[in-house]
Amino acid sequence: MSFKFISGWRRHWSAARLDVRSGRLEKSELLVIAITAVVVSGVLLGMRQLGWLQPMELLAYDQMVRLRHDRGPDPRLLVVGITEDDINHFAKRWPLPDQVLADAIARIQLHQPRAIGLDIWRNVPNEPGHQALLRQFQAPNVFVITKIGDVPPPPSFLQAKNQIGSNDVAIDPDGVLRRNLLFPSTNDPVYLPFSEDGVFYALSLRLALAYLAVEGIYPQASPTNPNYLKLGRAVFVPLRYHAGGYQNIDAARNDQDVRGYQSLINYGSRNPAPQVSLRALLEGKVSPDLIQNKIVLVGAVALSTKDLFLTPYSAGDTSKNAVMPGVMIHAQAISQILDAAHGQQTLFWFWPEWAEVVWIIGWTLMGGGLAWLIQHPMSLGLSGVLMLGVLLGITFSIFTQDGWIPLAAPGLGVVMMGIALVTYRAYQAQQQQQIVMTLLGQNASPAIAAALWHDRDKLLKSGKLPGQKLTASILFTDVVGFSTISEQVSPEFLLEWLNEYLAMLTREVLTHHGIINKFTGDGIMAVFGVPVARTTAAEIANDAIEAVHCALAMERRLQELNQIWQTQGRTAIKMRVGIYTGPVVVGSLGSKDRLEYGVIGDSVNIASRLESCQKERQVGICRVLIAEETLVHLQEQFCVEPWGLMELKGKQQMVNVYRVVAVQENSLTPKNSEESSSPLQA
Numbered sequence: 296m297s298f299k300f301i302s303g304w305r306r307h308w309s310a311a312r313l314d315v316r317s318g319r320l321e322k323s324e325l326l327v328i329a330i331t332a333v334v335v336s337g338v339l340l341g342m343r344q345l346g347w348l349q350p351m352e353l354l355a356y357d358q359m360v361r362l363r364h365d366r367g368p369d370p371r372l373l374v375v376g377i378t379e380d381d382i383n384h385f386a387k388r389w390p391l392p393d394q395v396l397a398d399a400i401a402r403i404q405l406h407q408p409r410a411i412g413l414d415i416w417r418n419v420p421n422e423p424g425h426q427a428l429l430r431q432f433q434a435p436n437v438f439v440i441t442k443i444g445d446v447p448p449p450p451s452f453l454q455a456k457n458q459i460g461s462n463d464v465a466i467d468p469d470g471v472l473r474r475n476l477l478f479p480s481t482n483d484p485v486y487l488p489f490s491e492d493g494v495f496y497a498l499s500l501r502l503a504l505a506y507l508a509v510e511g512i513y514p515q516a517s518p519t520n521p522n523y524l525k526l527g528r529a530v531f532v533p534l535r536y537h538a539g540g541y542q543n544i545d546a547a548r549n550d551q552d553v554r555g556y557q558s559l560i561n562y563g564s565r566n567p568a569p570q571v572s573l574r575a576l577l578e579g580k581v582s583p584d585l586i587q588n589k590i591v592l593v594g595a596v597a598l599s600t601k602d603l604f605l606t607p608y609s610a611g612d613t614s615k616n617a618v619m620p621g622v623m624i625h626a627q628a629i630s631q632i633l634d635a636a637h638g639q640q641t642l643f644w645f646w647p648e649w650a651e652v653v654w655i656i657g658w659t660l661m662g663g664g665l666a667w668l669i670q671h672p673m674s675l676g677l678s679g680v681l682m683l684g685v686l687l688g689i690t691f692s693i694f695t696q697d698g699w700i701p702l703a704a705p706g707l708g709v710v711m712m713g714i715a716l717v718t719y720r721a722y723q724a725q726q727q728q729q730i731v732m733t734l735l736g737q738n739a740s741p742a743i744a745a746a747l748w749h750d751r752d753k754l755l756k757s758g759k760l761p762g763q764k765l766t767a768s769i770l771f772t773d774v775v776g777f778s779t780i781s782e783q784v785s786p787e788f789l790l791e792w793l794n795e796y797l798a799m800l801t802r803e804v805l806t807h808h809g810i811i812n813k814f815t816g817d818g819i820m821a822v823f824g825v826p827v828a829r830t831t832a833a834e835i836a837n838d839a840i841e842a843v844h845c846a847l848a849m850e851r852r853l854q855e856l857n858q859i860w861q862t863q864g865r866t867a868i869k870m871r872v873g874i875y876t877g878p879v880v881v882g883s884l885g886s887k888d889r890l891e892y893g894v895i896g897d898s899v900n901i902a903s904r905l906e907s908c909q910k911e912r913q914v915g916i917c918r919v920l921i922a923e924e925t926l927v928h929l930q931e932q933f934c935v936e937p938w939g940l941m942e943l944k945g946k947q948q949m950v951n952v953y954r955v956v957a958v959q960e961n962s963l964t965p966k967n968s969e970e971s972s973s974p975l976q977a
Contacts, residue, residue, distance in 0.1 A: 327719065328663045335663075335711045336656045343542060343655075343704050351703035352540025353469060357607035359694045359702075365564045369630040371506070372568035373408075373585050374622055375399065376596035377415075381573040389600055390415065394424020395573075399593060400431040402576055406586035410505035412498055413439045414462065414594030414602075414622045432458070438501045443479050460498030462621065464604070465557055467544060472604040472619075474534060474546070475499060475628045477524070478556035499628035502590050506629075507636055524556070527636030534558055538645040539699035559643040560624075561631045561697065565608050568592070568626040590629060594622025641697045655704045658686060662709030666716040679713055762882035766835050767824035768842040768874060768925060769894070769902035770809070772800060772849070774817040775869040775913055783866070792865065793817060799852045807845035812894050818870075818906075821845070822894050825881050839876045839928035843921065843955055846872040850917035857916065869916045873906030875899075876925040901950060904943035908952065923951035932959050 342348050377391065385395050396415065403411055417428065417439055431437060440462040465474040479495045496504075504514060507527065517523035517530045524531040534557040536546040546557050571581045573593075595602050603618040634640040646654070665682060669675045683706055690702045774780070774796070781789050800819050804811055809823040823845075824838035849872065857867035877898030884893030905920045912918070926935060934956040940949040 324667065328667055328716070331715050331719065332656070332660045332663050332712060335708060335715055336659050339655060339659065339704055339708050339711070340652060346543035348703050348707070349540060349542045350469060352701060353467060353471070354610070355702040356473070356540055356699065357471070357610050359691050360562050360607035362691065363695060367564050368566050368569045369626070370569070371589055371633060372626050372629060373589050373591045374568045374570045374626055375403070375573055375576050375591060375593045376570045376620070376622065377573045377594065379597040379599060382597055382599070384574055390421055392424055393417070393421050393428040396593070397424050397427035397431050398577055399573060400437060403586055403591050404434060406583040408586050408589050408591045409436065409509055410502045410590045411437045412460070412502045412590065412592045412625065413437065414498065414592060414625055416440065436505060438498060438505070440498050443495065460501035461495050462498050462625070464624070465545065465555065470605050471609065472606055472624060473560055474557045475560050476555045477531060477558055497628070499625045500632065503629050503632040503636070506590050506633065512636055526632070528638035529635035529642055531558055531635070531642065537648060540701055540703065559699070560627055561640070561643055562607055562627055563630060567623055567630055570596070592622050592625055594620065594625070596620040596622065644698050646700055651701050655701060655708055658705035659708030659712050662712035663716055666713040670720070675713070675717070679709065682709055762880055763828060764878060764880050765824065765828040766877065767822050767879050767894070767898070768839045768876040769879070769899050770821040770823065770842050770846065771873045771903045771906040772818040773815070773871050773906055775871060775910070777817040780866060780868065796856065799856060800849060803845050803848045803852060807841040807848070809841065809845060812892060825894065826892070835876070836928035836930060839925050840930070840932060842874050843919070843925070843929060843933055844958070846874060846917070846919040846955065847958060850915070850919070853916055869913055871906050871910070871913070872917060872919040873902050873904070873908070874919065874921045874925050875902035875905055876928055877901070900945065901943065904946065905952065908941060908943060914954065919955040921953050921955060923953070926953055933957065934959060
């Protein structure tokens with residue numbers, strides 16, 4: 296299956312390149328692609344601007360986070376997680392008493408950590424042990440959390456020593472936590488004493504700065520923009536409201552915006568830090584190597600504390616790990632800051648708005664080109680899936696390098712463009728089919744219709760069949776004494792009788808792979824060998840043989856009809872047939888308001904004159920006359936009676952005329968019979 300698809304795709308692509316090089320991809324087609332691309336891109340960019348595509352982009356972002364390599368726990372961190380067992384063991388209630396936390400901090404300090412972060416509210420005393428906890432807070436490497444809003448502040452001495460960090464979070468509209476507030480901002484001056492120069496620090500940033508200060512790395516203003524934080528090798532560019540797949544989040548729109556200094560959390564692992572329980576710590580079961588020179592976070596991981604958040608890892612996860620405790624969120628953010636400062640991993644970067652627009656329009660155009668050049672539904676579907684796979688591969692490859700570019704918007708562009716052009720082509724095909732069937736009078740055999748439809752792009756130009764010269768066999772019929780018959784019956788009866796007769800003629804023409812070009816009152820003009828030009832002598836001969844077989848079949852059917860009509864009291868009739876094989880010019884005749892499929896040339900005139908030649912020599916119920924130009928193609932399959940050279944009306948040159956008597960008993964079946972595999976049927 297895959298080999299067939301690849302081979303078919305290569306054939307489509309080769310044909311497409313030939314079309315472009317040979318100019319067959321016309322300006323009108325390019326214009327259709329361009330206009331469709333403009334419309335689809337405009338709709339997509341408008342939807343994107345309104346934020347309608349943001350949920351899809353965020354889902355794609357989460358999926359790419361889950362697909363990335365899990366870096367595992369950061370050895371520079373340790374999380375002392377307070378579990379359900381810890382709560383039941385120490386207090387059987389939440390929050391835990393201050394004494395338990397004071398003992399935990401004292402135990403951690405024994406092993407010389409660089410920093411300790413307490414991700415537990417301690418803005419009001421929780422006896423017993425409050426004074427003991429305050430004494431532990433005196434250490435300069437201990438940091439506690441606060442929150443912007445109407446909550447009591449932590450102890451004032453911590454405020455003065457800048458040992459307070461905010462644990463405010465920025466939740467996305469879908470409830471997932473993807474952003475970190477490095478500097479939560481507020482316009483309320485009551486909180487300004489808690490910060491340095493009126494700027495709040497996130498707990499994750501406080502702890503990372505304490506860790507890096509030991510290495511001589513301190514926060515600075517970026518040389519390129521004094522409003523940006525430079526820390527070690529990294530410059531933390533504030534997240535904008537339209538970064539990556541975002542469009543309408545509560546993030547800064549410019550450097551003067553007061554909605555916080557945000558960064559995208561670069562989730563590296565489902566377990567960002569080694570974890571031990573509070574009970575194991577207090578019972579001395581934690582190795583000093585896990586604490587020494589590390590950042591130690593103390594926080595609740597028990598589900599009952601409800602300090603839990605949805606993350607990119609949450610989608611499709613039905614286990615208890617579907618949500619991540621807040622203390623682990625801090626660990627993720629700290630690990631990211633340390634990696635960036637040390638140059639171990641870059642921060643997330645984004646394209647400028649104009650580049651994202653070009654990216655979306657580019658994929659939309661490629662989707663349109665694919666839909667236009669590949670017409671087979673299965674090939675188009677598989678090629679579209681392949682193109683979307685390439686888009687996903689490129690986007691994910693960039694994502695592994697910490698770049699976030701739009702995925703849903705260009706993907707939708709490919710799909711929407713494909714649907715739009717396939718719909719247009721279907722409409723165009725319907726219009727072409729209507730034109731073809733109108734031109735052919737809806738009297739073409741299934742084999743001819745299939746051949747014509749297969750080559751419609753070559754045959755149809757600007758809604759018309761262009762003129763072409765080819766060799767065909769022309770057949771005319773007429774009823775003997777029709778004028779006399781019409782005088783003897785009513786018009787209603789005549790019309791019913793004539794329709795029955797013409798229906799019989801039509802069936803035989805279609806059975807023998809001809810087309811009815813026109814009805815001539817009581818007769819027809821049929822053509823064998825159009826609209827697809829015959830290129831070999833064998834094909835031309837086959838059309839002539841089919842025309843003669845058709846005439847003899849009409850004779851047999853007329854005998855049957857006469858028997859039926861005679862039982863009904865109607866008059867039996869006779870008919871004449873003239874057949875000539877020669878060059879004709881075929882194509883659309885008329886104006887845009889009225890078109891018909893024209894077959895013109897001297898061959899048509901000769902066939903018509905053969906039918907009306909020497910009307911008095913009516914032999915049998917159906918007289919079939921042919922010229923020598925047809926006889927040479929019949930390959931001795933028929934018995935003929937020479938009538939000699941005759942002067943036909945309107946013709947200066949004499950024509951050698953023959954009457955077809957019957958089919959030779961040992962003649963071959965026509966190549967265009969129901970079992971044939973002629974080019975038309977193929």
